[in-house]
Every structure is written in structure tokens, then in C-alpha cells.
Amino acid sequence: MVDIASRVWNHKWKIDPIVRSLIDTDFYKLLMCQSIFRNKPDTQVTFSLINRSTHVPLAKLIDEGELREQLDHVRSLSLSRGESTWLRGNTFYGKRQMFRPDFMEWFEGLRLPPYHLERKGDQYELTFEGKWHEVMLWEIPALAILMELRGRAVLDTMGKFELQVLYARAMTRVWEKIETLREIPNLSIADFGTRRRHSYLWQDWCVQAMSEGLGGAFTGTSNCKIAMSREVEAIGTNAHELPMVYAALAPDDAALAKAPYDVLQDWHEEHEGNLRIILPDTYGTKGFLENAPDWLAGWTGIRVDSGDPATAANTAIEWWKSRGEDPRKKRVIFSDGLDVEKIKTLHGDFAGKVNVSFGWGTLLTNDFRKLVPDDALAPFSLVCKAVSANGKPTVKLSDNPRKAMGPADEIARYKRVFGVGDQVAEEVVV
Amino acid sequence: MVDIASRVWNHKWKIDPIVRSLIDTDFYKLLMCQSIFRNKPDTQVTFSLINRSTHVPLAKLIDEGELREQLDHVRSLSLSRGESTWLRGNTFYGKRQMFRPDFMEWFEGLRLPPYHLERKGDQYELTFEGKWHEVMLWEIPALAILMELRGRAVLDTMGKFELQVLYARAMTRVWEKIETLREIPNLSIADFGTRRRHSYLWQDWCVQAMSEGLGGAFTGTSNCKIAMSREVEAIGTNAHELPMVYAALAPDDAALAKAPYDVLQDWHEEHEGNLRIILPDTYGTKGFLENAPDWLAGWTGIRVDSGDPATAANTAIEWWKSRGEDPRKKRVIFSDGLDVEKIKTLHGDFAGKVNVSFGWGTLLTNDFRKLVPDDALAPFSLVCKAVSANGKPTVKLSDNPRKAMGPADEIARYKRVFGVGDQVAEEVVV
Missing domain, CATH: 3.20.140.10 (nicotinate phosphoribosyltransferase)
Known part of the structure; x- marks a missing residue:
């Protein structure tokens, strides 16, 4: 009917x-x-x-x-x-x-x-x-x-059945990824793919497929609407815009150097447990951790969002050890340009050394690569960023110079203030 | 809602x-x-x-x-x-x-x-x-x-998304076949897959996908209900049960030898044009054609349903020539165990020599091979045949001894009456 x-x-x-x-x-x-x-x-x-x-x-x-x-x-x-x-x-x-x-x-x-x-x-x-x-x-x-x-x-311009087969292929691809992930013991993975998803309905499908296919290994979604309607956990902590705006508001170099820690000081007062996750790469992970106050070493974990992920994770592990913390009680959340192979490798390398989690983004919710001519549905690198605060430009360095943003002179100043030396350029996947 | x-x-x-x-x-x-x-x-x-x-x-x-x-x-x-x-x-x-x-x-x-x-x-x-x-x-x-x-x-026992992905995989497979078929110029192909289909809805999907994907190269379906609801041509002529029952009813060897032609005599009176398609293999294609009355050479074409299809098609071509008919005006319909590769090969070998058509059956409407563990959804060789008529057993020889059926003594008698010698055994696909 x-x-x-x-x-x-x-x-x-x-x-x-x-x-x-x-x-x-x-x-x-x-x-x-x-x-x-x-x-x-x-x-x-x-x-x-x-x-x-x-x-x-x-x-x-x-x-x-x-x-x-x-x-x-x-x-x-x-x-x-x-x-x-x-x-x-x-x-x-x-x-x-x-x-x-x-x-x-x-x-x-x-x-x-x-x-x-x-x-x-x-x-x-x-x-x-x-x-x-x-x-x-x-x-x-x-x-x-x-x-x-x-x-x-x-x-x-596509026909009805052509469309159905397009989605059939995309579904099969997601499911094959899930089948591969299912073989990883003690996996912990969440959907972080809202912003560059193919569509809402598609993200919703991916979340449900992950839930059925991975069971407890699927820890939730960053999307509040889907978390609400599918009754799964809403996942996420904080992002680069906080240190970027705090830094832009700093009146001088001394205040600038302190700004990223001010952010986390405010966060520390508001949140505890698994919400105390450090995002250390805004102005270079290495310097950020070296200069961090001791209370930050007590936080639950770290999110790795740029640069070579293994390097960043090892840096964090060494830092925890140097501050008398047991890395095996800490959490490392990988969230940059992930796909199944990278997830497998990182899990293999770090499981046992730390608690490993994954925030899987665009290649979960928008992997339509090579499914139409000219690869016209492939995801691409689109972002929306805070570019100024109270009239002053923001700057992001990250651990990958290709992800740096801001006016050139300000980037140079930030590099000086945060003691960022040479960085290795990594391809920006999505 | x-x-x-x-x-x-x-x-x-x-x-x-x-x-x-x-x-x-x-x-x-x-x-x-x-x-x-x-x-x-x-x-x-x-x-x-x-x-x-x-x-x-x-x-x-x-x-x-x-x-x-x-x-x-x-x-x-x-x-x-x-x-x-x-x-x-x-x-x-x-x-x-x-x-x-x-x-x-x-x-x-x-x-x-x-x-x-x-x-x-x-x-x-x-x-x-x-x-x-x-x-x-x-x-x-x-x-x-x-x-x-x-x-x-x-x-x-399968989960909801597991099921959806199963069908996604099956759809992708059908579509890839269609994409391959699309490259064959002047293709003429119909769905003959009702009897061993995966399900009605699946056959209905396959017909619609063929229709969108192949356009005019898709000539219709053997399924009347689907032909009606999807407004495509209903396709099909006649099958082995006619000569099998006519033969079983024959009172003696002379009548038996005549029985397959009696069938077509009745058909000749009822139908013309594209419905005059000879199904010659019930008791061996070669002998059937050799002994056929001249009016049968005037029929529109032949359906090849057992044995090596190229051999049968060549036999028909030689037969038409020997009866003064132009094979290029005749139609050969292949309908036995077809899949894309066989269709491509047969089309390549016979296009230009005769009008080639395909009646694509089980591997269109039920190709779920290898999609679940233990290949538990693979189609298999199930048939439902007339086994007796007015108390007398029926016999089928076909061009493939593995498809023969009937009591052993009757098979021997039929082979003698129809002059069937050695036959090459072919694997029965579905």
C-alpha cells in the first residue's frame, strides 16, 4: 500500500x-x-x-x-x-x-x-x-x-538501478572493512566522520553496520543526532579551535606560549576521566609535551591528529614515562586519515603499550573512491576553520606542515615561540 | 510516516x-x-x-x-x-x-x-x-x-546489515555482468531464470536492472507476472516435455521416430514467426535435423539447450545450408548454463553467421555463489519433469548424457530408434 x-x-x-x-x-x-x-x-x-x-x-x-x-x-x-x-x-x-x-x-x-x-x-x-x-x-x-x-x-544524471548498484558497491566496501576490523582483538573504534560524510543517511547506515558488525568494539559516533536515534554513545572531546583562538587572543609572546595550557586548564576544571584527552599537535606535539605542566601528565590520554601517527604515539609514551606515568594506563586515540590498513598497523604496533582507540572519519563515511567515472565522488580535503579572533588572525602549525594555516609572518612567530623545528610533510588524505 | x-x-x-x-x-x-x-x-x-x-x-x-x-x-x-x-x-x-x-x-x-x-x-x-x-x-x-x-x-540466521550487504554483493555482481554485456554490439538477451531463481523479488530486480542497463538489447523475460508488471516482453516458445510425452504415447518404434515431428506439426499449425523455434536435442540434435521434414527448415530458428553449444549451432547452420536456407536469416537461441563469458564467446563466434539470442537462466537470477559460508546459497541442479504419460515412462536423451533421464531399457531403445551414437558428457552447471 x-x-x-x-x-x-x-x-x-x-x-x-x-x-x-x-x-x-x-x-x-x-x-x-x-x-x-x-x-x-x-x-x-x-x-x-x-x-x-x-x-x-x-x-x-x-x-x-x-x-x-x-x-x-x-x-x-x-x-x-x-x-x-x-x-x-x-x-x-x-x-x-x-x-x-x-x-x-x-x-x-x-x-x-x-x-x-x-x-x-x-x-x-x-x-x-x-x-x-x-x-x-x-x-x-x-x-x-x-x-x-x-x-x-x-x-x-544516474539511473535508478545504477544508483542502487553504486550504493551496493559502497555498502560492500564498508562491510569488507568491518570484516577486516572484526579480526582485530580488543579493538575500540568510533565514527568521527560527520563533517565530510557522503550524506546523513549514509553515515547513519555506516553507524548501524558498524554496530551490527563490530558489536562492543564499536564504541559510538561523534554525531549527536545519530547517537540519539540509534542509541549509541556520543563520542568526542575537543579540537584545535580552542588553542587556536586562545593563542590568537594572547597579547604577547609569553601569553602565547601559555595559551595552549590555559585551554586545558579551563577544560580540566570542567571535565574528568575519558574527557581529559590532550590534543597536543596544534603547535607541535613534541614541544607541547616537553613544556607541559605536570598535572597534564595525569590526564587520561592523547589524540593523534596529524604527522606520523606512530611517531606522535611514541613521543607521548616517552613523555608519560618521563613524568612517572604508566603508559599502559593511558589512552591514545588515532584520528587522522584512517583507513583499515592503517588501523590494523597502528593497533598491532601499540596494543599492549597503551590503550588504543580509533576515531575513524572520512574513509568510513565517504569512501566512494573509484565508484564513478573521473572519481567524481571521491572525498576531498574541505575544512572550515576559525581564521580570526577579536580581529587577530589564528594560526595552526600541526605536526604536518601541509596542514599549517595562518599568515606567513604569524606562522614564523608561532614556530619561534613554540620552538618548532623541521617537520616532515605528510600527504593530507582527506 | x-x-x-x-x-x-x-x-x-x-x-x-x-x-x-x-x-x-x-x-x-x-x-x-x-x-x-x-x-x-x-x-x-x-x-x-x-x-x-x-x-x-x-x-x-x-x-x-x-x-x-x-x-x-x-x-x-x-x-x-x-x-x-x-x-x-x-x-x-x-x-x-x-x-x-x-x-x-x-x-x-x-x-x-x-x-x-x-x-x-x-x-x-x-x-x-x-x-x-x-x-x-x-x-x-x-x-x-x-x-x-x-x-x-x-x-x-543472518543479521539485518549482513543481509543487506549480501544483497549489495549480489546486485553488484549482476550489474558487473550487465556492464560486460553492454560492450557486446547487437546483443539480444532475455531472462529465462524463473524456475531456479533466488526469489521472486530478486528476479524482479534482475529484470529491471537488465532493462535499465541494457536498454533494447534486453528483449524480455520468460516470467509472465514480471513481464506484465514491468511492461516488458514475455519470452519463450516450447520445451522438452512436448516431445517427451508425445514420444511416450507412441505405440511402436515407427510412431516413436515420428513423434518429435508430430509435436512440431501441431505447433506449426498454431504458431508462426519467432514462435517457430526448434528445440532439437530431446533425442539428439544431429539425427533429429537429418531426418527432419523439409517444412521444418523453413522455421525461424533453433534453441540450443544441451551439449556443446558451438557444436549444436554449427550442426544447425550446416543443416540449413543443406536444405537451401540462408543461416544469416535464421535465429539461434542459446539457453543452457549461460554466464557472461560463455555469452561473450558464443556471440563472438556466431554473430554474423546467424541471428544470435540468449535465454539467460539461473546464473542471472540466482548467482549467489560464494557469497555465504559453505557456498550454501549456490544454485543447484533441480528439475521437475514429466516422468510418465498414460502409464508409460518418458525418456529424454539430450545432447549431454548427464542430462539423460528415463528407465535404462527405454533409454537404450530410444537411442536405437533415434540413431544416437556416442555423446560427449558436459558438466551440468545448473
Whole structure:
């Protein structure tokens, strides 16, 4: 039987919205948002889209009108009652009331601030200016919208069965990865693939397939909406934007050198246990750990997000040992450019030495490589970053010079202040 | 929105019926049924299930109660008004009113006759006794039911996403075959895979995928129900049961030698054009053609269904030449154990020499080989044949001694009467 009402209802949509909920975003965004809401509520920040894959001509592929419709739709969203109830009542990392009542009250009233969109050649300039804790919530939906609109442009000309077989192939690929992962004993892996996913429905499928295929080895998803609807754990801690903005706000070099630790000092006061995860690479992992205060060695673990992952993990292990900590009680979360082979290798190398976890991103939720002609559905390196704070530019160095961003003179200054020497360039996968 | 009525309705089914329509059967069955209804209405025939793949223990895999429920459901079916309208009003092979009013009137009142089911060790003995034109309609649903119940038994323990990936893999496989076939110029191929299909829905999917992927190169399906619902051509002519029963009814050797031509004489009076397709292998292709009356050389083509297909096609080509016919105006339909590679080879060898067509069966609609452990979903060689007529056993020789059937002394007599010498044994694929 055809459900006539459903069909008529579907025809009433003017667009097929890509992002349909304010919590269709990464969990760490909400944690950071709350932290900023408390600690830096008056900071003015600009987020900007950066397409590192300049060979992908986004403005040729995506109609500006359609892009505006999708972004406008996000601006029409507000937290639903059920979403609010879930955020207030759910247990995150074993803790109830992770989100404080004052934050929730503010969040319930939030609509996302305006965006600025302009075509520049074959690319779009897309920026978000405003209060940090408001504009920062644009990052994930903006990326997801651009990635999915590009995909829709490619899928637009395909036949019904051709489409079904495309998804059949993609499903088979994900499942084969799951079958490989299933053979790794004591695996611990989560979905971190919201921002550059193929689509919401596809990410939702991947999460469910991981859940069925891996059982307890699948620890959850970074996507709050999917975590809520599929009743799995919401996963994530914090990201580079915190030290980047704190650093940009520093009035002098001494304050700059201290800024990354100030971030974690604020975090330390708000969170404990598995949420105390160091992200050390913003201005070079090595120097960051060497100069870190002792209380930071007591934190639960570290997230490795750039550079050679084994080098970073070994650096952390040596650092823990030097601070009298037992690495076997610490956690290392790998989250940079992962795919099955890298996961296997890293797990083989570090299981037993530390507790190993994986945050698997784009190559879980958007591995459509080589599935259509010209590889037109392959994921590409699109990011949306805080580029200035209170009028001052932000800088990121990371452990991979190809991921560095900021004005050249500021990059040089940061390298001097943080004592970053030569770095090994690594290919940016996605 | 959930369609509540649909859901409740689905819950009311006591079983999930495998065969839901009397025309979920091969088109040639209906053509032959009409011919028998006119020419041999009083013949008593027994059809019997024969599992040539004795390593598949059907009675261990399939519950007898479930099998009875499915068979009983088929007995509850009668032709629906729409089905009857389609049979009466549709164009088949370019002809209107292919089915005569007296036949349609009888068919509209038909319910399938009783079956006899008994477990014998690990196999089932399943027979149908009665009027030839009634029991012959059991062949296709009986085979489809057994094949699908065996599949269901295997699928029963699989998870939801595991199942989805199984079908994703099978879809990808079919599509890759279609992509290969797409490269063959002037291909002409039809679905002949009803009897040993994986399931109705799967066959329906394959037909639609072939239709989208091959366009005009896909000439139709043997399945009447799918031809009707997908608005494609219904394809098929006649099968071995006609000469087998005519032969069994022959009172002496002279009549026996004439029997296969009597069949085609009757057919000649009823049909023309593309329906005049010779199936010459029942008692050996070579002798059949050598002894054939001249009017048969005027027929449109030949169907190659056993033995080495190239040999049979060449035999036919030489025969046409010897009778003064131009083979390039004739059609050769290959239909035995086909898969993409064999199709490519045969097309390459015979395109230009004759009009080549393919009737693609089990490896289109049931290629689940190697997709589950122990290859438990691989298709196997299950047939349902007329084994006796008016109390006398039937015999089939075919061009492959492994496909021969009948009592040994009768096989010897038939070989003598039809002058069949040594034959090359070919593996029976499915």
C-alpha cells in the first residue's frame, strides 16, 4: 500500500534538506561550545571554509541558489524538545547533566547567525562572523552541506538501478572493512566522520553496520543526532579551535606560549576521566609535551591528529614515562586519515603499550573512491576553520606542515615561540 | 510516516508466500498448456521433482510443514481479473489474442491439482499426477518454492546489515555482468531464470536492472507476472516435455521416430514467426535435423539447450545450408548454463553467421555463489519433469548424457530408434 499522506508530505518540501537538526553535528562541538559559552562568551570569531583540494571546482559543481537554500534551512532550525531532553538527560562518558542548565537554556533559544557567501572563481568564499560559541556551530553543517551537494550534482544524471548498484558497491566496501576490523582483538573504534560524510543517511547506515558488525568494539559516533536515534554513545572531546583562538587572543609572546595550557586548564576544571584527552599537535606535539605542566601528565590520554601517527604515539609514551606515568594506563586515540590498513598497523604496533582507540572519519563515511567515472565522488580535503579572533588572525602549525594555516609572518612567530623545528610533510588524505 | 494499515496487513499473513500468482511462471508453459489443451486434453501425466545435486539434502534444509504451506498456497491461487485481461489483450510476439477464448475460459476456472509429497531420506519425493495441461503448470512454482525455501533456511540466521550487504554483493555482481554485456554490439538477451531463481523479488530486480542497463538489447523475460508488471516482453516458445510425452504415447518404434515431428506439426499449425523455434536435442540434435521434414527448415530458428553449444549451432547452420536456407536469416537461441563469458564467446563466434539470442537462466537470477559460508546459497541442479504419460515412462536423451533421464531399457531403445551414437558428457552447471 502506498502511504498517500507520506507521499504528499514529501512533495511539499521545497528542498531536500541536508542538515535537519542542530544536533546533526559532532559531540565535541557541543562540549567546546559550552566551554566557550562559560569561559570566552564575548570573543568575536570568524570561521571560514577552506577547500584544500583546489582541483575540485565547488562553484562549478554546486549551484549557488541551492547552496543558499541549504544554508538558509540550517538557519531555520532550532533545538527540538526531544533533542533538548536527550542532551539534558542522557549519560555522556558516564556522566549525567554534562550540559549545564544555563547552557541548555541558551542553546534552546539559539538560531545560527548569518553567513556570508560569495563566488570567487571556481570556489566559494563562505564565512561566518560573530560570537565564537555561535559561529563555531556552523562548521560541521557547512562542511556536510557542501560535501553532499557536490555528491548530489554527480548522482543527478544516474539511473535508478545504477544508483542502487553504486550504493551496493559502497555498502560492500564498508562491510569488507568491518570484516577486516572484526579480526582485530580488543579493538575500540568510533565514527568521527560527520563533517565530510557522503550524506546523513549514509553515515547513519555506516553507524548501524558498524554496530551490527563490530558489536562492543564499536564504541559510538561523534554525531549527536545519530547517537540519539540509534542509541549509541556520543563520542568526542575537543579540537584545535580552542588553542587556536586562545593563542590568537594572547597579547604577547609569553601569553602565547601559555595559551595552549590555559585551554586545558579551563577544560580540566570542567571535565574528568575519558574527557581529559590532550590534543597536543596544534603547535607541535613534541614541544607541547616537553613544556607541559605536570598535572597534564595525569590526564587520561592523547589524540593523534596529524604527522606520523606512530611517531606522535611514541613521543607521548616517552613523555608519560618521563613524568612517572604508566603508559599502559593511558589512552591514545588515532584520528587522522584512517583507513583499515592503517588501523590494523597502528593497533598491532601499540596494543599492549597503551590503550588504543580509533576515531575513524572520512574513509568510513565517504569512501566512494573509484565508484564513478573521473572519481567524481571521491572525498576531498574541505575544512572550515576559525581564521580570526577579536580581529587577530589564528594560526595552526600541526605536526604536518601541509596542514599549517595562518599568515606567513604569524606562522614564523608561532614556530619561534613554540620552538618548532623541521617537520616532515605528510600527504593530507582527506 | 509508518503506514499502519500495511504493517497490520503484513502481520496477518500466516506465511510469506513464495508464489503469489498463477502467471508467476514461464511464458512457454502457457503456450504449451494451450497446445496440449487443444491437442492432447486427455493425456494423464506425472511430473516429478528430481534433485540432480544429491549433495544438497533438501529434506534436512526445508521443513516439510513449511513446504506444504507453500504448495497449498499455490493451490489456493486462481487467475486474477487483471492477469486474465493481460493474457487476453496483450501482444505476444507481435500477435494479439495469442490465447484463444476457450483456453482462457478454462484457465480462468483453474486451480492446480493436488500434489504428493513424501520425505525419502534427505530428499523429498514430490509428484503431480493428472491431466497433462493441469499438472504441467506445477513445474515452475514447485521448483521456485524449493529453491527459495532452501535460500530462506540459509538466510534465517543472518543479521539485518549482513543481509543487506549480501544483497549489495549480489546486485553488484549482476550489474558487473550487465556492464560486460553492454560492450557486446547487437546483443539480444532475455531472462529465462524463473524456475531456479533466488526469489521472486530478486528476479524482479534482475529484470529491471537488465532493462535499465541494457536498454533494447534486453528483449524480455520468460516470467509472465514480471513481464506484465514491468511492461516488458514475455519470452519463450516450447520445451522438452512436448516431445517427451508425445514420444511416450507412441505405440511402436515407427510412431516413436515420428513423434518429435508430430509435436512440431501441431505447433506449426498454431504458431508462426519467432514462435517457430526448434528445440532439437530431446533425442539428439544431429539425427533429429537429418531426418527432419523439409517444412521444418523453413522455421525461424533453433534453441540450443544441451551439449556443446558451438557444436549444436554449427550442426544447425550446416543443416540449413543443406536444405537451401540462408543461416544469416535464421535465429539461434542459446539457453543452457549461460554466464557472461560463455555469452561473450558464443556471440563472438556466431554473430554474423546467424541471428544470435540468449535465454539467460539461473546464473542471472540466482548467482549467489560464494557469497555465504559453505557456498550454501549456490544454485543447484533441480528439475521437475514429466516422468510418465498414460502409464508409460518418458525418456529424454539430450545432447549431454548427464542430462539423460528415463528407465535404462527405454533409454537404450530410444537411442536405437533415434540413431544416437556416442555423446560427449558436459558438466551440468545448473
